Amino acid sequence: YKQFLQIHQYQLANIPESLWEPLFKKLVQDLFDAGDSLELHYGDPLDVYSLHVKKEGGLKKHSDIFLIDHAWTTKPETSKAQLLDNPQLVERLTSMMDIQVDEEVEEEEEEKVADDEAMVQLVASQGEVSEHRAKIALQNEGGDIIAALMSLTLHPDHDAKGLKNLEDAIGGQVRRDKEAKAAEKKKLDTIDKIMIEMWKFSQTYEYAVVDPSGQTKKESAWYIMDEVGSAMGHSETPNCICAPFIYVGRGTVSYSIIFPIQDIPKGGMLTRDFIPADIKDPEARKAYMQVFNDGKDAAELIAVYESNEITPIDPPFVKALTNHRLAKKGARKLRLYTTTEWVATNCKLDNVELCDSEDQADMLWFSQDFKDFDKLTKGQKINQFENESCVTFKQNLAALVKLAYGQVPWSSTTYNLTTELAPFVGHYLWNQEHNHRNLWICKPWNLARGLQITIQEELAPLVRLRDTGPKIAQEYIQTPVLYEGRKFDLRYIVLLKSSFKDENDPSKGYEYQVMVYKMFWIRLANQPFALEDYDNYEKHFTVMNYGNYNLTQLLYTQFIENFEKEHAGKKWTDIQADINEAIK
Numbered sequence: 001y002k003q004f005l006q007i008h009q010y011q012l013a014n015i016p017e018s019l020w021e022p023l024f025k026k027l028v029q030d031l032f033d034a035g036d037s038l039e040l041h042y043g044d045p046l047d048v049y050s051l052h053v054k055k056e057g058g059l060k061k062h063s064d065i066f067l068i069d070h071a072w073t074t075k076p077e078t079s080k081a082q083l084l085d086n087p088q089l090v091e092r093l094t095s096m097m098d099i100q101v102d103e104e105v106e107e108e109e110e111e112k113v114a115d116d117e118a119m120v121q122l123v124a125s126q127g128e129v130s131e132h133r134a135k136i137a138l139q140n141e142g143g144d145i146i147a148a149l150m151s152l153t154l155h156p157d158h159d160a161k162g163l164k165n166l167e168d169a170i171g172g173q174v175r176r177d178k179e180a181k182a183a184e185k186k187k188l189d190t191i192d193k194i195m196i197e198m199w200k201f202s203q204t205y206e207y208a209v210v211d212p213s214g215q216t217k218k219e220s221a222w223y224i225m226d227e228v229g230s231a232m233g234h235s236e237t238p239n240c241i242c243a244p245f246i247y248v249g250r251g252t253v254s255y256s257i258i259f260p261i262q263d264i265p266k267g268g269m270l271t272r273d274f275i276p277a278d279i280k281d282p283e284a285r286k287a288y289m290q291v292f293n294d295g296k297d298a299a300e301l302i303a304v305y306e307s308n309e310i311t312p313i314d315p316p317f318v319k320a321l322t323n324h325r326l327a328k329k330g331a332r333k334l335r336l337y338t339t340t341e342w343v344a345t346n347c348k349l350d351n352v353e354l355c356d357s358e359d360q361a362d363m364l365w366f367s368q369d370f371k372d373f374d375k376l377t378k379g380q381k382i383n384q385f386e387n388e389s390c391v392t393f394k395q396n397l398a399a400l401v402k403l404a405y406g407q408v409p410w411s412s413t414t415y416n417l418t419t420e421l422a423p424f425v426g427h428y429l430w431n432q433e434h435n436h437r438n439l440w441i442c443k444p445w446n447l448a449r450g451l452q453i454t455i456q457e458e459l460a461p462l463v464r465l466r467d468t469g470p471k472i473a474q475e476y477i478q479t480p481v482l483y484e485g486r487k488f489d490l491r492y493i494v495l496l497k498s499s500f501k502d503e504n505d506p507s508k509g510y511e512y513q514v515m516v517y518k519m520f521w522i523r524l525a526n527q528p529f530a531l532e533d534y535d536n537y538e539k540h541f542t543v544m545n546y547g548n549y550n551l552t553q554l555l556y557t558q559f560i561e562n563f564e565k566e567h568a569g570k571k572w573t574d575i576q577a578d579i580n581e582a583i584k
Contacts, residue, residue, distance in 0.1 A: 007248050014243065019065040019259055026067050027247045027255075034066040034228050034258070038270065048098050051231040051270045058265040068229035068242075068256040071096065074222050076454055076461065079198070080535060083191045094190055096230055097197045101190045118177070119145060127152035199460035200292055201230050204467050205244040205254070220468035225256050232258070234292060235271035239264050242272040276467055279421070287425035291460045298429045305426025337361035339368065385496075394472050395445045410582065412474040417442075417466040424473055428459050439476040439531070444469055450543040455534040478531055483563060485528040489542045493517040494583055514584050522559050524552045 004024050005012065012020055026033070037055040042048070053059050072089060074082055083090050093099075124134035127149050134148070141147035202222045210216050223244070224230060232242060239262040247253050264270065275288050283304055286297040335355040338344050343365050344354060355361050364370070364382040373386045390396045398414035407413065415424035431438045442465050444452045452469075455476055456462050462473050480487055495515040501508045526538035526549060533539055537549075544551045560572045 004249075008245075011245055014241075015065070015257070015259070016062045018062055023065050023067075023245075023257065026065070027249065030067075032067050032069060034068070037064065038066070038228065040227065040231050041269075045269070046233065049096075049227070049231040050233055051228060053264050053266050053268050053270070056266060058263060058268065059260045060263050061260055063260065065257055065259040066228075068258060069226040070223045070254055070256065071226045071230075072224045073254065075220075076222065076465070077535065079222075080191065080195060083194060087187075090187070090190060090194065093194050093198070093224070096224075096227055097194065097201065099190065099193045099197060101186055101193065119143075122177075123148050123152070196458055196460065198224065199458075199464045201225070202464065203244060203256070205246070206468075207246070221254070222468075223254065223256075229256050229258065233269055233271045234274040234289075236273065238271045238273045239268070240270050240272050278418075281422070283422035287422040288463055290425050290429070291463050298433075301422060301426040302430045302433065303426070304422045305424075305430050308420075308423040308426070334362045335360055336363045336365065338365040340365055393446050394443055395470065398472060398474075412477060414472055414474045417462075417471045417473055421463070421466070425459065425463065428462070437478070439478060440473045441476045442471050442473050444471055449546045450537075450541050453541070455540055457534070480529065481567075482529055483522075483524065483559070484566065487525040487529050487540065487542055489523050490579075491521040491523065492579075492583065493519075516580055516583060520556050522552075522554045522556065524554065526550055526552070 001021065001024055004027075005020065015023065025031070037053065037059060039052055039054040041050045041052050044050070071092060072082075083093075094101075119138060120131050120135045123129075123138060123145060124131045127134060127137070129137075129152055133152070137148035137152050138145070141151060201224045203225065204220050204222050206218050206220050208216050209219055225242075229242065232240065240258050240260050242256060242258045245255050245257045247255060258270070258272075260270075274292060275285050279285055279288055283301070287301055289296070290298070290301070333351050333353040336343075336347060336352050337355050337358050337360070338347075347354070352363075358364060359377070362380065364376075364380060366383065369389070370382060370384050373382075376382065390400050394414075395416045395418075398411075398416065401408060401411050401414075413427070415421075415427070417424060428438055428440075430436075438459070439455070439457055440462055441453065441455050442462055454461070454465065465471055482488075494517070497513045497515065498510045499513075500506050501511050523542040523544065525540065525542050526544060527536065529539060537547075538544070564570060564572055
């Protein structure tokens with residue numbers, strides 16, 4: 001027990017001390033005893049499942065703690081594949097989420113059947129004829145497969161028994177094909193509904209992993225509690241705490257725990273607060289609850305969006321960059337301090353030497369973010385600009401563009417889901433109301449290499465994905481310029497040089513030059529672009545050099561030549577001028 005307390009001290013800090021020992025005993029025994037005190041209701045008082053106290057005398061505050069199992073643990077990028085491979089899980093989630101999938105009655109349309117590729121191939125294979133002849137036979141027989149096959153294969157003097165056997169065999173095959181096709185469609189429709197509904201049930205927690213290089217990093221897991229935990233309702237004044245608990249015993253197992261924080265009478269419904277603790281603003285809370293409320297407060301949130309006009313400052317925001325001249329050091333070498341191994345290894349300049357102290361250095365080169373600009377001594381140079389995070393962090397860049405220029409055609413509409421959740425949800429609902437397509441790309445503030453980036457049409461995942469760390473949501477570009485039908489991005493090396501306008505009079509300020517290296521690097525998607533199949537990474541993303549993907553190597557000169565051929569009338573010199581202006 002003492003070891004349990006030591007290992008789990010940070011998780012136990014949020015649990016009443018009187019419940020630590022009961023929790024320990026239940027974890028050791030893997031004891032799920034919620035059924036002794038609680039029961040599920042359906043349709044009373046909600047239209048879905050709800051969780052109620054059945055224990056005589058009710059549940060007293062902090063009187064008990066219950067273990068809840070997890071029915072499914074997943075990640076958004078792999079969840080659909082897991083469902084496709086696990087029909088038992090699909091069946092369980094369909095019941096838990098109360099999902100109804102309508103059986104569609106297919107109307108037989110003879111012309112469509114005649115043009116159905118599968119039907120044509122079936123007639124061609126059974127009749128041992130070309131697909132062209134099979135299609136003509138189907139058209140002549142009004143889409144009747146049996147009649148088409150008879151016209152191709154039966155001789156007038158064939159007996160009735162042979163005709164009947166063929167009709168039974170082909171009819172059975174067609175029926176089985178239709179049933180299989182209907183079953184597959186129902187399966188895919190069910191999974192699609194689960195992928196939408198899962199965000200009403202999913203919770204998340206972070207855990208640490210060690211990558212191959214030995215570095216520790218955090219990852220997020222999404223989970224759905226079992227039937228008991230998933231039946232808890234929402235309340236602004238909840239009577240229970242429900243939270244994940246990672247138990248380290250003979251192994252590492254994730255559970256959820258529930259304990260009452262108010263007295264709950266017999267028959268009373270157990271509730272928790274669905275909204276993350278960091279969301280305090282009333283409008284933001286209403287925006288988050290759109291995932292669960294299906295349109296409640298929509299008009300108010302649309303009004304928030306319509307009133308969310310940003311007036312750019314005039315003139316556009318400009319801040320002079322901190323710049324100190326390197327002091328003249330006479331004949332001695334310049335001292336360089338760096339934490340970047342490849343700089344230390346490859347710096348071979350005759351007038352530069354490495355040193356072990358930041359204070360003694362003339363030049364500093366860091367890979368990590370540097371924030372102590374006020375501690376730089378006069379004359380010290382560093383490889384970073386003060387406040388450069390205004391362009392290197394996605395949310396800051398979006399905010400800077402809005403502040404300087406307002407909404408612009410050259411940058412997608414962007415929302416910071418930490419600070420602009422209400423206007424974002426209002427924008428989404430406004431699009432719905434005005435029949436505008438909602439297609440958004442969700443990105444972490446400060447990750448690279450395409451990590452944790454998803455494309456979404458539904459509101460629920462866009463709102464819920466903020467729970468795993470700060471995100472932005474941008475309108476997805478639906479008509480990108482393409483190279484051989486595929487998306488691409490270009491990477492440039494840019495040098496910003498600053499110098500005194502007058503070397504003899506520093507008070508006159510600085511002048512800046514931006515230099516763009518004419519050679520650029522091309523990254524290509526592996527599959528042709530289309531507005532569909534948004535979980536297909538190789539269709540919608542261009543970063544292929546960090547995963548198990550084919551990587552296209554293309555020289556910039558070849559890219560330019562092929563681009564101009566594909567896009568007749570376009571000159572790369574004009575495009576490059578626009579790119580240079582955007583960089584500037």
